[in-house]
Amino acid sequence: MTDSPDQAVAAFPVGRRMEEHDVGRGRTVRRLLMWVSVALVIAAAVTELTRRMPPQRVPATVVVRRDVARTLVLSGRVRPVARSRLGATTGGTVRSVLVRAGDHVSRGQLLLLLDDAPAAAVLAQARAALVTAEARTRSTADQAELARRQTSRDLERARVLFAAGAISPRDLEVAVRAAAVARSEMDVARARATVGASTSLADVARARAVVAGAVAQLALARVTAPAAATVLSRAVEQGDVVVPGRVLLDMALDGPTELVVYPREESLVDLRPGASAIVSADAFPGNTFAARLTWVAPMVDPAQGTVEVRLAVPAPPSYLRADMTVSINIEVARHARALVVPLHLVRDAGSAAPWVAVARDGRAVRRAVRLGIKGDHEVEIVSGLAEGEGVLPADIMPGRRVRLTTLSRDAVASPAEPAR
Numbered sequence: 001m002t003d004s005p006d007q008a009v010a011a012f013p014v015g016r017r018m019e020e021h022d023v024g025r026g027r028t029v030r031r032l033l034m035w036v037s038v039a040l041v042i043a044a045a046v047t048e049l050t051r052r053m054p055p056q057r058v059p060a061t062v063v064v065r066r067d068v069a070r071t072l073v074l075s076g077r078v079r080p081v082a083r084s085r086l087g088a089t090t091g092g093t094v095r096s097v098l099v100r101a102g103d104h105v106s107r108g109q110l111l112l113l114l115d116d117a118p119a120a121a122v123l124a125q126a127r128a129a130l131v132t133a134e135a136r137t138r139s140t141a142d143q144a145e146l147a148r149r150q151t152s153r154d155l156e157r158a159r160v161l162f163a164a165g166a167i168s169p170r171d172l173e174v175a176v177r178a179a180a181v182a183r184s185e186m187d188v189a190r191a192r193a194t195v196g197a198s199t200s201l202a203d204v205a206r207a208r209a210v211v212a213g214a215v216a217q218l219a220l221a222r223v224t225a226p227a228a229a230t231v232l233s234r235a236v237e238q239g240d241v242v243v244p245g246r247v248l249l250d251m252a253l254d255g256p257t258e259l260v261v262y263p264r265e266e267s268l269v270d271l272r273p274g275a276s277a278i279v280s281a282d283a284f285p286g287n288t289f290a291a292r293l294t295w296v297a298p299m300v301d302p303a304q305g306t307v308e309v310r311l312a313v314p315a316p317p318s319y320l321r322a323d324m325t326v327s328i329n330i331e332v333a334r335h336a337r338a339l340v341v342p343l344h345l346v347r348d349a350g351s352a353a354p355w356v357a358v359a360r361d362g363r364a365v366r367r368a369v370r371l372g373i374k375g376d377h378e379v380e381i382v383s384g385l386a387e388g389e390g391v392l393p394a395d396i397m398p399g400r401r402v403r404l405t406t407l408s409r410d411a412v413a414s415p416a417e418p419a420r
Contacts, residue, residue: 055362055401060390062407063341068380069334070373072270076261076311078281078324080252084229087248088114090220094240099249101233105225111249112236116221123214130207151175151182228254232322257316259291261328262306270332271296277311277330281320289317293330333373339381345391346371346379356385357392359402366398 092114099111158175161167229251236248259279263271275293280286290313297308311328313320341356348354349371358367369384385391390407 055403056396057403057405058392058396059405060359060392060407061342061345063339063381063385063387063389063391065337065387066340067334067336068338068340068373068375068378069331070270070375071329072263072267072332074261074263074309074328074330076259076309076326076328078320078322078326079258079260079310080322081255081258082227082253083232083322084226084251084253085247085249086111086223086226086251087244087246088112088220088223088242089244090114090217091243092116092221092241094236094238094242097234097236097238099231099234101231103231105229105231105251107225107227109225110222111225111231112223114221114223114242116218119214119218119221123211123218126207126211126214130204130211133203133207145186148179148182148186151179155179223248225251226253230254252322257313257320258294259311259313259326259328261309261311262301262304263309265300265305265307268296268300268307271307271309271330272332275330275332277328279311279313279326279328281317282325282327284317284319287317287319289313289315291328335373335380338372339385339387340375340378341381341385341391343374343377343379345394347394349374349379357394357396357398358385358389359392359404362401362403364392364396364398364400364402 095113095115097112099105105111155175155178158167158172162169162172232250232252234249235246236242242248271293273293273295277291277293278288279291280288291311292314293309294312295310300307311330343349346354346356346369353368354371355366355368357364359365367384370382372380372382374380390404392402396402
């Protein structure tokens with residue numbers, strides 16, 4: 001069946017568009033092929049230029065054996081082993097302050113005195129009450145016994161005098177009657193003593209307890225040093241009115257010096273008691289002293305993600321002060337006579353595929369290595385290099401023609417100034 005004239009007219013533009021599309025695509029392919037050819041020519045030219053370039057004279061660093069250590073650098077503070085914050089346990093007016101910041105005090109030394117006149121008056125009253133109570137406890141039976149003995153002696157003298165005619169019968173009768181009354185009073189006093197002895201002793205005990213309380217209250221007016229210590233600060237002056245619980249004196253008790261630091265919990269894997277450290281105070285950066293890690297907290301601070309670590313200072317320098325800021329370098333790993341190269345010569349040292357550039361057949365080539373301990377300036381080579389091999393500078397790219405000059409044995413060259 002033949003197409004109608006209308007269909008033929010409609011099909012003509014479609015065929016033309018397809019033909020134009022094929023032509024455009026051909027042009028694109030030819031243009032792409034042209035650029036690829038240009039790139040190949042340029043690459044070939046660069047390769048040929050590189051091949052024809054004279055080899056670059058470069059020094060190499062020799063792989064050597066030496067001790068390598070890894071340190072953890074932290075910032076901490078000096079902390080006394082024990083710290084005492086003293087205050088008064090009773091209120092009152094400060095009569096005198098006997099120390100100031102920086103003073104060293106001994107155990108029991110008087111540091112501060114409150115007005116103790118009211119407490120002293122209470123003690124005097126208590127002691128007077130005790131004397132009265134003790135006087136009451138003296139047995140009336142003992143007094144009656146003394147009276148009986150006296151009247152008995154008077155009766156004997158009266159009889160002697162009556163026999164001698166020196167006194168009248170009436171005087172003798174008075175003496176006899178007095179002796180009888182004394183014996184009667186003595187019997188009554190003894191009977192009463194057995195009933196009231198417990199009451200008298202209880203009165204004396206109560207009076208003594210009141211005296212002890214008054215003595216203790218008077219002692220509260222005196223603030224003394226609990227042990228030998230150094231006064232760090234004082235927050236009280238003469239004439240101040242203080243209340244119980246207020247801190248008046250801050251003291252560092254004598255004892256070994258400790259350092260405290262709070263590293264991130266990720267450092268726990270490297271922290272072991274006994275690790276050595278080198279410390280410098282920020283105020284005296286030119287001086288260093290030794291310390292030793294003694295304690296790692298059994299828990300992590302959940303708010304900060306840190307762990308408390310303490311270090312002992314066997315020989316603290318005289319310039320150390322409480323709460324002084326210090327920089328601490330803790331040695332967390334050490335290998336003796338390890339193969340080492342400068343850290344700045346290792347490419348991609350923080351990745352899973354570190355490598356170095358070495359010379360082979362007059363060209364720089366890439367050599368994969370496995371790393372061990374990373375120190376501050378050098379790194380241990382576990383595999384990939386042998387002792388005595390040379391490592392090229394970090395600015396030499398693989399493929400470069402090289403000619404080695406004198407090999408350097410400085411395995412701790414500064415990364416800021418690589419060998420050229």
